[in-house]
Amino acid sequence: MRLFHKYVPKAVAKHVSRFFKGRIYINGVGKFEFDNGKVIIPSQPQAQHYRMVKEINQEINRIRCV
Secondary structure, three states: OEEEOOOOHHHHHHHHHHHOOEEEEEOOOEEEEEEOOEEEOOOOOOHHHHHHHHHHHHHHHHHHHO
């Protein structure tokens, strides 16, 4: 499990794209799981979680296309 003290989408996307499967924890937001290089929506999501997952997955797509 990787702990991120601050939400920085590029840093989170970089970590997720390297490890493909695992868990991350973003301080002040909560924990997320990722599989196959994509962040998965938590079991009890809030509106903020949907926005963050979308942002991170878009950043992962940008990293892969470059």
